[in-house]
Amino acid sequence: xxxxxxxxxxxxxxxxxxxxxxxxxxxxxxxxxxxxxxxxxxxxxxxxxxxxxxxxxxxxxxxxxxxxxxxxxxxxxxxxxxxxxxxxxxxxxxxxxxxxxxxxxxxxxxxxxxxxxxxxxxxxxxxxxxxxxxxxxxxxxxxxxxxxxxxxxxxxxxxxxxxxxxxxxxxxxxxxxxxxxxxxxxxxxxxxxxxxxxxxxxxxxxxxxxxxxxxxxxxxxxxxxxxxxxxxxxxxxxxxxxxxxxxxxxxxxxxxxxxxxxxxxxxxxxxxxxxxxxxxxxxxxxxxxxxxxxxxxxxxxxxxxxxxxxxxxxxxxxxxxxxxxxxxxxxxxxxxxxxxxxxxxxxxxxxxxxxxxxxxxxxxxxxxxxxxxxxx
Amino acid sequence: xxxxxxxxxxxxxxxxxxxxxxxxxxxxxxxxxxxxxxxxxxxxxxxxxxxxxxxxxxxxxxxxxxxxxxxxxxxxxxxxxxxxxxxxxxxxxxxxxxxxxxxxxxxxxxxxxxxxxxxxxxxxxxxxxxxxxxxxxxxxxxxxxxxxxxxxxxxxxxxxxxxxxxxxxxxxxxxxxxxxxxxxxxxxxxxxxxxxxxxxxxxxxxxxxxxxxxxxxxxxxxxxxxxxxxxxxxxxxxxxxxxxxxxxxxxxxxxxxxxxxxxxxxxxxxxxxxxxxxxxxxxxxxxxxxxxxxxxxxxxxxxxxxxxxxxxxxxxxxxxxxxxxxxxxxxxxxxxxxxxxxxxxxxxxxxxxxxxxxxxxxxxxxxxxxxxxxxx
Numbered sequence: 001x002x003x004x005x006x007x008x009x010x011x012x013x014x015x016x017x018x019x020x021x022x023x024x025x026x027x028x029x030x031x032x033x034x035x036x037x038x039x040x041x042x043x044x045x046x047x048x049x050x051x052x053x054x055x056x057x058x059x060x061x062x063x064x065x066x067x068x069x070x071x072x073x074x075x076x077x078x079x080x081x082x083x084x085x086x087x088x089x090x091x092x093x094x095x096x097x098x099x100x101x102x103x104x105x106x107x108x109x110x111x112x113x114x115x116x117x118x119x120x121x122x123x124x125x126x127x128x129x130x131x132x133x134x135x136x137x138x139x140x141x142x143x144x145x146x147x148x149x150x151x152x153x154x155x156x157x158x159x160x161x162x163x164x165x166x167x168x169x170x171x172x173x174x175x176x177x178x179x180x181x182x183x184x185x186x187x188x189x190x191x192x193x194x195x196x197x198x199x200x201x202x203x204x205x206x207x208x209x210x211x212x213x214x215x216x217x218x219x220x221x222x223x224x225x226x227x228x229x230x231x232x233x234x235x236x237x238x239x240x241x242x243x244x245x246x247x248x249x250x251x252x253x254x255x256x257x258x259x260x261x262x263x264x265x266x267x268x269x270x271x272x273x274x275x276x277x278x279x280x281x282x283x284x285x286x287x288x289x290x291x292x293x294x295x296x297x298x299x300x301x302x303x304x305x306x307x308x309x310x311x312x313x314x315x316x317x318x319x320x321x322x323x324x325x326x327x328x329x330x331x332x333x334x335x336x337x338x339x340x341x342x343x344x345x346x347x348x349x350x351x352x353x354x355x356x357x358x359x360x361x362x363x364x365x366x367x368x369x370x371x372x373x374x375x376x
Numbered sequence: 377x378x379x380x381x382x383x384x385x386x387x388x389x390x391x392x393x394x395x396x397x398x399x400x401x402x403x404x405x406x407x408x409x410x411x412x413x414x415x416x417x418x419x420x421x422x423x424x425x426x427x428x429x430x431x432x433x434x435x436x437x438x439x440x441x442x443x444x445x446x447x448x449x450x451x452x453x454x455x456x457x458x459x460x461x462x463x464x465x466x467x468x469x470x471x472x473x474x475x476x477x478x479x480x481x482x483x484x485x486x487x488x489x490x491x492x493x494x495x496x497x498x499x500x501x502x503x504x505x506x507x508x509x510x511x512x513x514x515x516x517x518x519x520x521x522x523x524x525x526x527x528x529x530x531x532x533x534x535x536x537x538x539x540x541x542x543x544x545x546x547x548x549x550x551x552x553x554x555x556x557x558x559x560x561x562x563x564x565x566x567x568x569x570x571x572x573x574x575x576x577x578x579x580x581x582x583x584x585x586x587x588x589x590x591x592x593x594x595x596x597x598x599x600x601x602x603x604x605x606x607x608x609x610x611x612x613x614x615x616x617x618x619x620x621x622x623x624x625x626x627x628x629x630x631x632x633x634x635x636x637x638x639x640x641x642x643x644x645x646x647x648x649x650x651x652x653x654x655x656x657x658x659x660x661x662x663x664x665x666x667x668x669x670x671x672x673x674x675x676x677x678x679x680x681x682x683x684x685x686x687x688x689x690x691x692x693x694x695x696x697x698x699x700x701x702x703x704x705x706x707x708x709x710x711x712x713x714x715x716x717x718x719x720x721x722x723x724x725x726x727x728x729x730x731x732x733x734x735x736x737x738x739x740x741x742x743x744x745x746x747x748x749x750x751x752x
Contacts, residue, residue, distance in 0.1 A: 181618060182618070183609055183612065183613055184609075184612035184613050184615070184616040184617060184618065184635070184637045185604060185607075185609040185612045185613070187618070187635050187637050187638065188600075188604045188612065188637050188638070188641055189604060191600075191635075191637070191638040191641060191642075192597065192600050192601055192604070192641070195593075195596075195597050195600065195642070195645075196572060196597055199576070199593035199594070199597065200575070201577055217571075217575035218575070220571075221568065221571050221572055221575065221597075224564075224567075224568050224571065225568055225601070228561060228564045228565060228568070231561075233559055233560075233561045236559065236560035236561045236564065237559055237560050237561070239560070240560040241560060242557060242558070242560065242563070242668065259560070259563050259567075259665065261560040261563050261564050261567070262563065262564070262567040265564055265567060265568070266567075266571070269571075289635065292618065321697075
């Protein structure tokens with residue numbers, strides 16, 4: 001642990017008994033949300049900041065779960081005392097979204113109506129549904145209006161959706177490495193990930209838990225596809241180049257020479273498949289595909305943002321080709337046309353989409369400067 | 377068939393009894409090459425032009441195999457009477473490479489030493505091995521020196537390898553949408569394709585033919601990965617956008633909404649898996665990964681090209697992100713530094729890497745102008 005780290009943090013669970021109806025059909029009669037908080041809520045509840053997680057994220061955004069924890073939360077670079085999301089000023093709330101696999105109700109949870117695991121019968125959540133669930137958590141915590149809602153990638157989509165769905169409930173919206181909707185190419189990569197999972201015999205039509213199976217290979221492959229698209233070509237080149245892996249743990253046993261990038265991807269894929277739920281991955285990628293900020297406004301993003309009332313910070317990274325700076329500029333253009341206050345920075349970074357998770361000095365400085373201006 | 381098409385063409389087979397030793401180890405004691413020729417070899421055999429195919433290509437580059445054939449050869453846009461590769465001037469030779477699955481000896485052929493199908497025991501060919509086999513075919517056809525060796529993508533790698541391996545046996549080298557070596561990102565995509573194939577239980581360690589299986593899903597997935605990377609983001613956007621597919625042939629039966637790009641990719645993947653051999657796909661992608669033009673010259677491409685003696689035409693396409701214009705410019709820079717005559721054009725095209733197969737007017741015009749200057 002470092003000086004500016006939060007130390008030990010603990011997750012909490014809130015249980016909700018009122019049903020949540022999903023945008024695309026289906027509902028949850030009851031559900032639980034797991035979340036963490038960092039810092040103290042002030043007496044007027046005006047200093048609350050919501051973190052929305054991305055595809056494979058979860059509630060554990062900062063700090064450590066135990067003294068022996070080797071790795072802190074996924075956004076520890078940004079959250080903590082004296083960090084851009086400064087826990088001396090903000091009361092930070094970070095939850096695991098519905099449909100996830102880290103403690104909130106998801107496909108691996110028991111369906112109270114059948115007594116069986118949901119599996120593939122878990123209803124498909126969309127970004128608006130997550131925002132609704134987050135709003136109920138805010139109610140429960142006594143937070144009427146967030147000082148800021150902050151998210152990267154799929155989390156940035158949630159932040160934007162907040163500003164349209166509950167415009168009076170946030171004052172600042174921080175949208176990092178996101179887009180108003182996915183491109184066909186993005187959808188195509190997600191479809192390949194889903195195909196990889198679903199065509200693994202271990203998937204068993206999504207009933208792998210009931211049948212005592214696991215689509216390990218398919219989920220690993222899905223993660224490998226994702227991983228390539230999160231890294232820039234340059235980042236891969238400088239990290240791996242074309243170096244061959246000597247005496248590697250090649251599990252194909254096909255005797256073929258192996259490049260370091262191959263064994264790295266395999267390792268990452270295998271690791272991921274041991275900790276993530278395949279049905280959750282399918283649901284999360286579908287939610288990404290289905291997000292279309294302006295769809296309910298006839299495709300007019302300016303009309304959509306016209307109903308917002310918060311200030312915006314939009315950030316992008318120069319080598320991000322999954323959610324390129326051009327996609328962020330579309331957001332900025334729509335916000336300007338809708339006469340919303342918006343700050344924008346494109347951060348020069350070699351790391352591609354992954355950059356939003358990394359401690360890149362200019363990125364942290366821009367975020368820090370913006371959030372310092374947020375009154376609490 | 378159109379006015380400038382070749383009409384009916386027929387493949388021929390040459391059998392070779394002298395062993396071919398592969399660069400990376402292994403050898404074929406005997407082998408067959410299937411090929412087609414278009415046009416007439418002149419009396420001095422000075423008008424021969426070799427076509428080298430890419431990853432999933434084959435010998436049938438132009439014309440039709442029967443009156444009822446619906447589709448011509450894969451490069452019919454470029455090859456024929458009056459086309460850039462003008463069969464009134466050139467004697468065009470197009471073969472299927474060793475390790476392929478369209479008639480030349482490959483993993484689905486019988487291993488004469490065991491009487492069984494080669495399967496995964498087929499030795500790994502590299503680009504230089506293909507060039508050696510092509511040189512033997514040239515000998516057989518009485519061609520000492522090609523007027524030009526022409527190839528796109530993996531075919532462009534073969535064309536470059538010809539100019540280093542047999543510098544006195546070609547006068548012109550046409551390198552389209554290629555690179556001197558793959559980037560880590562390219563290797564990563566190929567690795568995902570191989571993983572998809574090998575983790576399909578139908579692959580059976582490569583012995584699927586002996587066991588009466590097929591890694592259909594894995595090969596389809598591999599092709600889907602490839603397909604995304606051959607198309608540009610813009611091409612996908614203009615072709616598919618985010619349109620939903622009404623009443624689609626969704627074979628997941630998971631009831632999820634489906635975008636047109638998803639069903640398109642699935643269809644392409646399924647089609648491909650019904651006509652291509654999985655072990656061939658593994659071998660071809662490995663050959664791509666292993667190609668490194670300058671490796672034998674201490675990584676110095678200028679030193680490599682210094683031993684060449686032909687003229688070069690290098691072409692790239694503006695939206696090709698798998699073999700980007702930057703990779704082509706590296707080739708051009710090395711050729712200039714090696715004082716080789718080189719022409720270069722970057723063709724503006726929306727179609728990504730796929731552009732090299734398409735009848736893009738400026739592309740055909742540049743190729744036509746260059747080849748008209750080739751003396752025969």
